[in-house]
Amino acid sequence: MPKSLISIHDFSKEEILHILEVAKDFERDKCRNILGDKVIACIFFEPSTRTRLSFETASNRLGARVIGFSDAGNTSISKGESLKDTIKMVSNYADLIVMRHPLEGSARYASEVSSVPIINAGDGANQHPTQTLLDLYSIQQTQGRLDGLRLNMVGDLKYGRTVHSLLQAMSHFSPEFIFTAPEELRMPKEYLEFLSERNIPYREETELSGNIKDTDILYMTRVQQERFTDPMEYEKVKDVYRLTASMLEGCKPNMKILHPLPRVSEIADDVDETPHAYYFKQAENGVYVRMAIIAYLLGKTNNL
Ligand code: CP
Numbered sequence: 001m002p003k004s005l006i007s008i009h010d011f012s013k014e015e016i017l018h019i020l021e022v023a024k025d026f027e028r029d030k031c032r033n034i035l036g037d038k039v040i041a042c043i044f045f046e047p048s049t050r051t052r053l054s055f056e057t058a059s060n061r062l063g064a065r066v067i068g069f070s071d072a073g074n075t076s077i078s079k080g081e082s083l084k085d086t087i088k089m090v091s092n093y094a095d096l097i098v099m100r101h102p103l104e105g106s107a108r109y110a111s112e113v114s115s116v117p118i119i120n121a122g123d124g125a126n127q128h129p130t131q132t133l134l135d136l137y138s139i140q141q142t143q144g145r146l147d148g149l150r151l152n153m154v155g156d157l158k159y160g161r162t163v164h165s166l167l168q169a170m171s172h173f174s175p176e177f178i179f180t181a182p183e184e185l186r187m188p189k190e191y192l193e194f195l196s197e198r199n200i201p202y203r204e205e206t207e208l209s210g211n212i213k214d215t216d217i218l219y220m221t222r223v224q225q226e227r228f229t230d231p232m233e234y235e236k237v238k239d240v241y242r243l244t245a246s247m248l249e250g251c252k253p254n255m256k257i258l259h260p261l262p263r264v265s266e267i268a269d270d271v272d273e274t275p276h277a278y279y280f281k282q283a284e285n286g287v288y289v290r291m292a293i294i295a296y297l298l299g300k301t302n303n304l
Pocket of ligand 1: 048051260
C-alpha cells in the first residue's frame with residue numbers, strides 16, 4: 001500500500017519537521033516544475049474553498065495536472081456507485097488523490113482500496129491533517145519555535161476536526177492548552193485522556209475574556225452548523241463567542257490569532273486590522289505546506 005496521509009499520526013515528528021522545512025523552501029521559491037509527469041485528483045464530497053483551491057494551486061505550482069470534482073452530485077455516485085469503486089477508478093487515472101468526505105473513517109477506507117496515495121482533506125468531525133500541518137507551519141513562522149507554547153482553542157471543540165488534529169500534533173512539542181467552549185461543545189474525553197496519558201497540562205474554560213492574556217496562540221473556530229442534527233442545539237451555541245479588538249488589550253505582543261476559516265461571527269472585522277490577526281496569511285501558508293505534502297508523498301523531496 002502506498003504511504004498516505006489520513007491522520008496526523010501517519011507522520012512521525014521527524015516527518016512533520018521535514019514537511020515544514022520543505023514548505024519554507026517552497027514559500028521562498030513558489031514555482032517548482034518537479035511533477036510535470038503527474039496527475040493529481042481532487043475529489044470533494046463536501047464544500048470547500050481553501051483546501052480544494054490551495055491543493056489545486058499547490059499541484060499547479062509543482063507542474064502537475066489536476067482532475068476532480070467539487071460536487072459529487074455530478075458524478076456516478078448519484079447513480080449508486082460506491083466509494084470503493086469510485087476510488088478504484090480515480091486511482092487508475094491519477095498519481096495521488098486528495099479527498100474530502102463527510103463520513104468519519106472514509107479517508108482511511110479509501111487508502112485501503114487505492115493503489116495511489118490518499119491525502120485526507122477532512123473526513124467528517126474526525127481529522128484534517130493538512131490543515132494541522134499548515135497550522136504548525138504558521139505557529140512556527142510566527143513564534144520562531146513550536147516548543148513550549150500555550151494555545152487557547154476556542155469554540156466548537158467537540159466537532160472541530162482541526163482542533164483534534166492540532167492537539168495531537170502539538171503533543172510532540174511540550175505545549176500547554178486552554179480549551180474554551182460551552183458545555184455542549186467541550187473537547188471530547190478521548191482527546192483529554194490523550195493529553196493526560198502524556199502529562200500535557202490543560203484546563204477547560206467557558207469564558208473567553210480573561211483567558212487571552214497569557215496565550216501565545218489563540219485558535220478560534222466556527223460553530224459548525226452542518227455537524228448538528230438538532231437545529232435548536234445549534235441556535236443555543238452559535239454565537240457563544242465573539243472576539244473583538246478591544247478584548248486583545250494586555251495580550252502578549254506576539255500573540256497570534258489563527259482560524260482555519262471560514263469564520264462566521266466569532267471574529268469581528270476590527271480584529272483583522274490588529275497585528276495579532278494571522279488567519280489570512282495562515283490560509284496562504286496552506287499552498288506551501290500542501291506543495292510539500294504532495295511532493296513528499298510522491299517521493300520528490302529528498303533532493304530539494
Ligand atoms: N480550513 C478549511 O478546511 O477551509 P475550507 O472548508 O474552505 O476548505
